[in-house]
Amino acid sequence: MAERARTYHHGDLRASLVEEAAAMISEGGAASVTMRAIGSRLGVSRGAPYRHFPDKTALLVAVAVAGFKRLNRRLGSGDAGASSSSVERLRRMGEQYVRFALEHPAHYRLMYGKEALARQDQPELRKAAGALLENLIDVIRVHQQRGEIEGGDPRAQAYVAWSAVHGLASLLIERQIDPNVDVDDLIRQTTQTILDGMRDRSQD
Amino acid sequence: MAERARTYHHGDLRASLVEEAAAMISEGGAASVTMRAIGSRLGVSRGAPYRHFPDKTALLVAVAVAGFKRLNRRLGSGDAGASSSSVERLRRMGEQYVRFALEHPAHYRLMYGKEALARQDQPELRKAAGALLENLIDVIRVHQQRGEIEGGDPRAQAYVAWSAVHGLASLLIERQIDPNVDVDDLIRQTTQTILDGMRDRSQD
DNA sequence: GGCTGTATGTTGACGAGGTCAACATGCCCC
DNA sequence: GGGGCATGTTGACCTCGTCAACATACAGCC
Numbered sequence: 277m278a279e280r281a282r283t284y285h286h287g288d289l290r291a292s293l294v295e296e297a298a299a300m301i302s303e304g305g306a307a308s309v310t311m312r313a314i315g316s317r318l319g320v321s322r323g324a325p326y327r328h329f330p331d332k333t334a335l336l337v338a339v340a341v342a343g344f345k346r347l348n349r350r351l352g353s354g355d356a357g358a359s360s361s362s363v364e365r366l367r368r369m370g371e372q373y374v375r376f377a378l379e380h381p382a383h384y385r386l387m388y389g390k391e392a393l394a395r396q397d398q399p400e401l402r403k404a405a406g407a408l409l410e411n412l413i414d415v416i417r418v419h420q421q422r423g424e425i426e427g428g429d430p431r432a433q434a435y436v437a438w439s440a441v442h443g444l445a446s447l448l449i450e451r452q453i454d455p456n457v458d459v460d461d462l463i464r465q466t467t468q469t470i471l472d473g474m475r476d477r478s479q480d
Numbered sequence: 481m482a483e484r485a486r487t488y489h490h491g492d493l494r495a496s497l498v499e500e501a502a503a504m505i506s507e508g509g510a511a512s513v514t515m516r517a518i519g520s521r522l523g524v525s526r527g528a529p530y531r532h533f534p535d536k537t538a539l540l541v542a543v544a545v546a547g548f549k550r551l552n553r554r555l556g557s558g559d560a561g562a563s564s565s566s567v568e569r570l571r572r573m574g575e576q577y578v579r580f581a582l583e584h585p586a587h588y589r590l591m592y593g594k595e596a597l598a599r600q601d602q603p604e605l606r607k608a609a610g611a612l613l614e615n616l617i618d619v620i621r622v623h624q625q626r627g628e629i630e631g632g633d634p635r636a637q638a639y640v641a642w643s644a645v646h647g648l649a650s651l652l653i654e655r656q657i658d659p660n661v662d663v664d665d666l667i668r669q670t671t672q673t674i675l676d677g678m679r680d681r682s683q684d
Numbered sequence: 685g686g687c688t689g690t691a692t693g694t695t696g697a698c699g700a701g702g703t704c705a706a707c708a709t710g711c712c713c714c
Numbered sequence: 715g716g717g718g719c720a721t722g723t724t725g726a727c728c729t730c731g732t733c734a735a736c737a738t739a740c741a742g743c744c
Contacts, residue, residue: 323695
């Protein structure tokens with residue numbers, strides 16, 4: 277952790293704010309993040325954050341962007357076993373996606389649904405989410421070329437796949453799914469169903 | 481509209497509060513709903529709502545529940561053409577689901593992601609969302625018996641289908657999907673992919 | 685090394701909003 | 715027609731986001 281002073285008074289307060297806000301979100305949900313509390317936890321005053329972010333929303337956007345980058349990195353790291361047979365890589369991506377959401381529910385929630393209107397015009401956030409989509413499209417394209425899935429518009433297929441995992445993650449996070457259901461099985465079945473649905477049916 | 485006095489001073493303030501809150505959510509998002517504003521719009525004081533709801537969250541829960549009921553009714557209304565061939569009914573349900581979300585984005589957002597922690601222990605909300613699930617399970621069961629989709633656990637399949645449409649609805653609402661994409665096509669492709677994935681593969 | 689300007693951080697104040705307690709009032713039932 | 719509870723009102727308090735005025739530290743220049 278980069279904790280020693282790097283630049284001015286505090287030493288990279290901006291980064292600390294994002295980090296601390298993320299931590300607070302994990303601990304007590306987005307609602308527990310107040311400019312006063314975060315400042316206090318970092319030993320600065322309530323006004324300090326305003327030297328780095330125009331308002332609270334901007335700070336949260338930064339946190340959300342950081343979340344997308346983390347998620348992206350995690351999904352990409354599966355590339356190590358990219359050579360594995362068939363569409364295994366796609367399935368693993370879906371699995372990792374949902375797992376990320378389950379491990380960081382509040383953070384994940386922030387990345388999507390939070391105060392969307394105000395946030396959606398944030399170019400950084402769009403870019404971060406867009407990167408996720410592009411990666412997914414690339415992987416889908418590869419599998420299309422291998423003939424493992426249907427050869428339609430990869431972007432549309434990416435949206436379908438993204439919808440499925442995001443929906444599952446969302447429902448799980450919001451506790452809309454019976455706790456007795458085996459989550460692993462459900463994740464598997466979801467990714468499997470999508471992949472089956474996308475499998476090349478031109479052979480039928 | 482039941483607008484004349486029915487019971488006490490105001491005449492069914494409780495119902496009016498829910499109705500008005502829903503209207504405000506549609507107009508200006510959930511953030512625009514304040515106890516003061518809603519009271520003002522109904523010609524009562526800021527304290528009046530507290531005679532009907534312990535706090536603001538409870539009011540919002542009531543609004544969310546009303547949303548689930550509306551959505552449920554809409555999905556069920558497709559029963560008219562239930563005799564239509566094949567899995568057409570399931571596809572139509574998915575379509576109606578997403579359409580509802582697009583027509584009432586803020587309301588839909590409230591039904592799910594909002595202040596989940598505080599809300600998830602609300603039995604009414606659970607019940608309303610649960611009813612949605614049960615209906616879906618019933619329909620799936622019917623199609624299983626007709627041999628149109630795979631014969632696994634209908635509950636798990638319902639979750640998969642729900643995830644897909646909820647995810648798509650959510651991404652659309654949060655503007656995570658390229659506006660140039662044809663929404664109708666995307667909805668169709670999503671439901672189709674899920675149905676294909678659920679189609680009985682025992683014949684393979 | 686000392687000076688000056690800007691990047692940072694602090695504090696006081698304001699307004700919005702949720703909520704509670706004390707108080708007021710209407711309505712039903714006996 | 716009066717009592718009592720259901721409703722509604724008001725004043726007050728606290729939290730929170732935010733801004734403006736003020737304070738200070740660090741950097742670079744001489």
